[in-house]
Amino acid sequence: MKAAKSGTKDGLEKTKIAVMRTFLNRKDVPGDSEEEEMGFLEVPVNDLKHLFPELGPMPEGLSPQQVVRRHILGSIVQSERSYVDSLRRILQDYRNPLVEMEPKVLSLRKCQVVFFRVKEILQCHSMFQIALSSRVAEWDTTEKIGDLFVASFSKSMVLDVYSEYVNNFTTAMSLIKKACLTKPAFLEFLKKRQMGSVDRVTLYGLMVKPIQRFPQFILLLQDMLKNTPKGHADRLSLQLALTELETLAEKLNEQKRLADQVAEIQQLTKSVSDRSSINKLLSSGQRQLLLCETLTETVYSDRGQLIKSKERKVFLLNDMLVCTNINFKCVGQLEISTLVPLGPKYIVKWNAALPQVQVVEVGQESSAHEKDNVVIPNLGLKKHMPSSQSSHNKVYLGPPRLFQELQDLQKDLAVVEQITLLISTLHGTYQNLNMTVAQDWCLALQRLMRVKEEEIHSANKCRLRLLLPGKPDKSGRPVNVMVVFITPNPLSKISWVNRLHLAKIALREENQPGWLCPEEDKKCKAPFWCPILVSRMPAFSSRALDLQISQYILPNHSEVHIVILVS
Structure with a gap:
């Protein structure tokens, strides 16, 4: 004082x-302290005094919408009760025994990391449950619930707590996996706790529930809003609550996506040999994951027959494209995988710098072939082919089997047209051998060709062709290799093509961040990835003592002197 x-x-x-x-x-x-508290007021909740909210008997004379709204409220109450019970189980069945256990199977510091912010999330929902009890008790007279959600989940501290939990979730799961692999006592502890529970839910199953909570709330409130008539006192509050929860869920989803991307890069880095050159690139901290997805690589024979089709995990980094094999085998880790997802291991198949990667669309093959020798591993063909086989080059455009069938139809049409010309020279009349029949043949073949073209066009919507630098040939000339992936859907292919082009544009010197501020030791910080599409301009240190005078020549050959004065 x-x-x-x-x-x-x-x-x-x-x-x-x-x-x-x-x-x-x-x-x-x-x-x-290492674990910075959020400043939550610790409010002990007496389970005897604050019982779980329960709906009383349904009164008579309710409209069908009121009955539905009452059932939805019951679902909200039941799901919240189950959620709060799961949070308490995390603390009472796992965290507290691990903290009190002697000897320690998990250090206090690691316990703080694994169960980070669970206590604060439970505190938020315990207070929400108290307010929900009073609202349920007066439901038949007021029928209002939206304002309670707005008041409970629009606070910044709720977003902060959930954000930190989501950001830490991947780290917590990695720590649990590592502890299961290295500490048999910890693995045995998790197995006993799971087998001793009524529902056999694992620790992972309990800890993933906070990530799923707001999407569940949104679905319930959407149903409530659909059954709330216009002019109802609760309708505006429900709309505001949905807006708040959807905004909150979107922010958490974005943070979860970024955290998952960091985890993917870490998993990829672990899969690469320490001596590999790509390991140094991945672990340098300069890489950002833009997109990663499981794509299907296809390999065809020169006859258009499918030789091999295998799933690959493809990583698009801000300056590199990496293709990996997916290894789901976990020898000796089966019981661990039942407690916590281990995830696949990656084996790098190839990697290429983005400036050397080309997206080959339909109609671009001929121009790509003119630059260098192009070896198509999917077909085993080279650029130099006899002129009589020039039409066969279309096999590069898309699915070889479909193009082979289209070419066969084209050849048959040409033969039928020649037959039609010969029929026109006949002097006699013959059954089933006249111009009408010949023209019907031509029309039928043309219809089949249109159907085949539509099939090819549909297949091309999911076919991603990439031209990559390969090993030089015996003469030392560069050879490019074509790799074909099948994306899960057309939108996925569009996303890959757009992200690839934008990433390549961002790597250009003129599209690097606009200001590079040198430090006192005259070293510049590494620029962050942000394609701002402007020219780079250096910024001088504010502590510079000398006047900097520079002379520049403009494109029209006129000179301009720029004097930078430093106070």
Whole structure:
């Protein structure tokens, strides 16, 4: 109190810290410990005093919409009860025994990482459950629930707690997997806890529920809104609640996506040999994952027959394309995989710098062939072919079997047209050998060709062709290799093509970040990936003492002098 009475700024800060410690039961102020607390007020909830909310008997004379709304409210109450019970099980069945266990199978620091923010999430929903109880008790007179969701989940601290939980989720699962592999006692502890539970839900199954909670709320409130008539007192509140929850869910989904991308790069880095050159590139911290997806690589024979089709995990980094084999085998880890997902291991098949990767669309093959020798491993053919086989080059455009069938139809049509010309020279009349029959043959073949072209066009929507640099031939000339992937759907192919083009544009020097600020040791920080599509301009340090005078020649050959004055 002396510090507060002195009236100084330092005294005011000390008073604030003392109040925070007193009312928030905190041992340290923010920043003093590794696990920085959120500043939540610890409110003990008495289960006997605050029972789970329950709907009473349904009154008579309710409209069909009121009955449906009552059932939806019951689903909200039931799902919230199950969710709060799952959070308590995480703490009571797993966290607390691990913290109290002697000898430790998991250190206190690792326990903090694994169960990070679970207690704060439980506190949020315990308070929400208390408010929900009172709202359920008066439901038949008020029929309002939307404002409760707005008041409970529009606070910034809720977003902060859930965000930190989501961001930490991948790290927590990785730590659990590592502990299962290295500490048999920890694995045995998880197995006993799972077998001792009524529903046999694993720790992973419990900890994934906070990530799924807001999508569940959104579905329930959407059903409630559909059954709320216009002019109802709860309708506007439900719309506001849905807006708040959808915004919150979108932010959490984006953070989860970014965290998963970081985990994918880490998993890819672990799969590469430490001595490999790509390992140094991946572990340098300069890489960002733009897109990764499981695609199907297809290999065909020169007759258009499918030789091989295998799933590959393809990673699009900001400056590199990496293709890997997927290895799901987990020898000796079967029981661990039942407790926590281990995920696949990757074996790098090839990688290529993005500037050297070309997307080959329909109609671009001929121009690509003119540049270099192009070896198509899918077909085993080379560019140099007899002129009589020039039409056979169309096999590069898409599915070889379909193009082979189209070419056969084209050849048959040409033969039928010749037959038609010969028929026109006949002097006699013969059954089934006249111009009408010949023209019908031509029309039928043309219809089959149109059907085949539509099939090819549909297949091309999911066919991603990439031209990659290969090993030089015996004469030292560069050879490009064509790789063909099948994407899950047409939108996936569009996404890959667009991301590839944008990433290549971003790598151009003129599209790097606009300002590079040199440090005192005259070293520049690594630029972050951000294609701003402007020219780069250097910025001089604010501590420079000399005037910097530069002379530039403009494109029209006029000179301009720029003087930079430093105060």
